[in-house]
Structure formats: structure tokens, C-alpha cells
Amino acid sequence: MDATDAETACFEAGIKFGSLYHQFAGTPVSPSSADSIARAMEEAIENQPHCESVTVDVLTGELENELADSTADYTELTGRFLEVEMVIDYEGHEVHTRMDVQDGYPLMRVEDVRSRD
Template structure:
């Protein structure tokens, strides 16, 4: 049987998979980054145990990726950073997606068991 900490980590992984694969390829321009950030965060926050999502899309990177006259590019991992907080049972999991060695890496930042105060960084 899974512990609350393992289940919380699993839930965080599900949220990241959903976030990335649902929104990768979405048309984005410098004019639409804020609204897309909000849409992504609010969509993922609807999922069970997800308490907070912060999405930051890099306007300059979006502008640099536009290579045609239509004025937009497709959203991909190198254009955004995401922080997420999932709570399951008495456990809080903090995660982050950011570029690392040219790859949008999703990682576990912190696991805190509120029942006994353990921090499993």
C-alpha cells in the first residue's frame, strides 16, 4: 500500500503529465502569454489534491521562437517554468519544471509530511 508521501508524489507526476501534454503545441504569442499562463494554472488546479500552480511563460523566448508572419509559435517546455504544490493526506509536495541541460525537467523539490514535520528534500 502506498504511503501518503508516495501518493502525493504520484499525484504531482500526473498533474505535470497532464499539464505538459495538454498544452504543448498550443499557439502562443507575446500578447497571449499572460492569459495562457492563467488558463494552464486554473485548468491543472481543478485536479484533485492540486493546491497551487504557477506558470511563467518567457515573453522574450516566445518572441524569439516566432519564425513566420502569423505572429505566434507553439508552446513547449523551453518557453515556460512551472511550480506546483500538491497536498495529499498530511503531505505537501512541491514540484518544479524548468530547463536543465536543454531539456524541460520536471522535478520534485520538496516533500513535507505535516503529521510529523519531516522534510524529505
Template sequence: MNPTDRDAACFEAGIKFGALYHQFAGTPVSPESAASLETAIEESIENQPFCEDVRVEILTEKLDAEIDDASAGSYTELTGRFMEVEIAVEHEGVEVHTRMEMEDGYPLMKIESVEE
């Protein structure tokens, strides 16, 4: 059986999340640099084919708490627990809306909706 346009659109959304997470996890980030890093992530992922929209929110209050708990430094490494992400992909007339947020201590990436 050949993949449907719906299958391909969902696959493309997964590719975007894989690229986003593994490209930027570990990036040094502070509350002061969060906004510019959000923009860099969004613009980087939006360059990929079929990507319609990317929204990244780095949770600065969680960064503050992490940095306050650290023994040294004024930054921490970016991980899924410090981000909420939404990605929209359009492929062959199928639009997929996805989201990443923490669930049970894990940065879960999931499909919110598929519109044909």
C-alpha cells in the same frame, strides 16, 4: 508493500505535470497572449484533485526571440522551453512542491520538497 501517503502525493504531483505538459504543448502562443494562457493553464490544472497551487510563467522574451527567427507568423507553439512551472500538491497531510524548468535542453520536471 502498499504505497505510502508520501508515495501517493508524489504520484499525484507527477499526474498534474503530465496533464499540464501534454494538454498544453503545441498551443499557439504569442507574447500578447502569454498572460491569458498562463491563467488558463493554472486554473485548468488547479481543478484536479489534491492540487493546491499552480504557477506558470511563459517566458515572453524567449517567445519574442523564437518569433523573430521564424520566417512567418506572429506566434509560435508552446513547449517546455518557453515555460517555468511550479505545482504544489497536498495528499493525506503530505505536501509536495515540484518544478519544471529547462535543464540541458530538456524540460525537466522534478520534486523540490516533500513535507509531512
């Protein structure tokens, strides 16, 4: 059985999340570099086919809390410091996705699938 266009659009969203997360996990990040890393992540993922938009927010408050008791000026980027939204457009189907922390785990999920037909 072939995948439907809506299913393929959701698969494309998963590929983009996997790329975003695993490409940037472990990158040194500080509150002062958070915006530039967020923009780099957005631009990298937007290069991929079918990606309409990406919004990445690095949670600087969480970074500051992490660094409060540390002698270091930076920490490693992980999903617990990120909120991400993506829109994927494939063959008339728009997939709206989100990643944020749920119970301490960076959860990636499909929020909505819309057909433009």
C-alpha cells in the same frame, strides 16, 4: 506493498505535470497571449484533486527570440517556454514541484516533500 502517503502525493504531482504538459503542448502562443495561456493552464490544473497551487510562467523573452527571425506572429507552446511550480497536498504531505528547462530539456522534478504531521 502499498504506497506511502508521501509516495502517493508525489505520484499525484506527476499526474498533474503530465496533464499540464500534454494538454497544452502545441497550443499557438505569442508574447501577447502568454499571460492568458498561463492563467488557463493554472486554472485547469488547480481543478484536479489534491492540487493546492499552480504557478505557470510563459517565458515571453524566449518567445520573442523564437519569433525574431520568423514571419509568423506565434509559435507552438513547448516546455522550453515554460516555468511551472506546483504544490500538491495529500493526506498531510505537501509536495513542492518545479518544471524548467535544464540543458534544453523541460525537466519536471520534486523539489521537496513535507509532512505536516
